[in-house]
Amino acid sequence: MDSRIAAAALALAAGDPLGALNRVALRDDPPALALRGIAMAQLGDFIRARALLRSAARAFGPREAVARARCLVAETEIAFASRDLGWPAKTLDRARATLEAHGDWVNAAHARYLAIRRLLLIGRIDDAEQALAGLDPTPFPPALRTTHALIVAGIAMRRVQTRPARTALAQAAHAAQRAGIPSLRAEVESAAQALHSPAARRIARGEERPLLLEEVEALLASKALVVDACRYAVRCAGTTVPLARRPVLFTLARALAEAWPADVPRDTLIAHAFRTRHADASHRARLRVEIGRLRAVLGAFAGVTASGRGFALVPHHAREVVVLARPVEEKHAAVLALLADGESWSSSALALALGASQRSVQRALETLAAAGKIQSLGHGRARRWMTPPVPGFTTTLLLPSPLPVD
Missing domain, CATH: 1.10.10.10 (Winged helix-like DNA-binding domain superfamily/Winged helix DNA-binding domain)
Structure with a gap:
């Protein structure tokens, strides 16, 4: 690894995507493409980030299985951030297994945490808790320890257990402070706000x-x-x-x-x-x-x-x-509850999280958009839906599927 690639990787680890791009923006070799993709993801351009990571994965040679696996994990993280939750779980498992086989335990753990966070987001709390039980965050860097503590807090809040949630959030705040990544500290603060908002x-x-x-x-x-x-x-x-x-x-x-x-x-x-x-x-x-x-x-x-x-x-x-x-009850309250996290969701991800058909969710989205309560970005399969967070309300208790019609 040359000095510019190493410096760009350190900048990304510290949450400085612009510093990373200053070093590799004009390069098209596979490591530079991968780092550029991660940088664009940190800047919020998920479409460009995914394209760069796929190009990097194709460009890596057959003997560079670890590099390709890392690209796949990074692409999966982008899918999670953009609320595209329909990724193949077996593909992520294969990438994790490759990383573990080559001794890259940190990125392998990161892949595990991505799978657990997806389970938590779609309401499979028992499965998420079972998967988390096999992970010891002690040897991991501060950023991964923050992720671990946030998952523990998320499970506790959904179980309506405030004391374990507060303990986990305090651990997350301490680990995020040590990591020194502003976006990570903001994520912890956002999670802690749920304890101070009506549930x-x-x-x-x-x-x-x-x-x-x-x-x-x-x-x-x-x-x-x-x-x-x-x-x-x-x-x-x-x-x-x-x-x-x-x-x-x-x-x-x-x-x-x-x-x-x-x-x-x-x-x-x-x-x-x-x-x-x-x-x-x-x-x-x-x-x-x-x-x-x-x-x-x-x-x-x-x-x-x-x-x-x-x-x-x-x-x-x-x-x-x-x-x-629930804090807010209306015809499509469950859809609004998920969109209230401020992230952009695909209709397929909403359907997965709600346990409903995608067409039913699309009709609900169209109704809410016509009422001016949500907005869409992009077109076709890249279309995403979002709404500003509802001031003063948390969505913690809004995860169960809607009441079925008799």
Whole structure:
């Protein structure tokens, strides 16, 4: 490696892409192309960066497998940064295996962290946690230790565990300070802001107020009966009844919880659960059936009693009934929640993260764009969607898939 390539690599490691380009901008040899690609990625020109890295990978000879693997890992990182999450996992695994076989443990670990961050971003928290358990960040440089701590914090926040999240964020801040990379410090600060922004809304007795993540944790640990509209479940005293696959029952439970301790008229419940304005005898018969099913699933900690005009929720032991709702609720709130991170997303990545069809996501994007809430960049397969972050709100609890339609 000549002195200019070495100096450019050091500049990139320190987060100085312009300093790197000053040294290799006019060179077209494979190492220079790779470094130029990484520099362009740090400057935000992902299309040009990807083209340069692919050119470098093709230009490296058959005996330079490590260099080609590094180019592939860098290209995968660009895909992650541009929220193009559909990359082949096996290709990244092969590149990681090549790096490990040749003793490049740092870049191999970087490849592992990219795969874990993708799992976390698309909501596969258990898989991300399992993959992270096999990594010890102690021998890694500060930048990778920062990444490790950020992943730990992200998992803890999605588990609604604020103390481990704060500990991990403090470790990330310390490691980022040692790394001396401004963009890394900014990423840590952005992650820490989620703990100081409303993560959900508390609705009880006709009133609502925003909750921080630690307040959400305290509510879930309390003796209150909580209808969790973020995860589509009913919780009480450590017992959880999941209702994500039973949307009618969840809708009825939420309506009854929001009205508690009062009852809810039958016609109101029918309108909410069956999405009709004109109730007839068949709707009322179906309501009785669904109320019976709700009594059965909530039997351990609550009952549903009939009144003269409707039904009311009656907890067995809890003294309070609370609805835990998302900070923002509208037709396409889940799409907005993902776009609120300020990054540019492809429609395919949004579909993957939401567990929905790409066409459904495209229709939602078109509706939001027509309303002026989001904007698109590029055309065709390079088209990306983004929106400025919603001030004062975090998307931590907005990762579960939308409630299915019965």
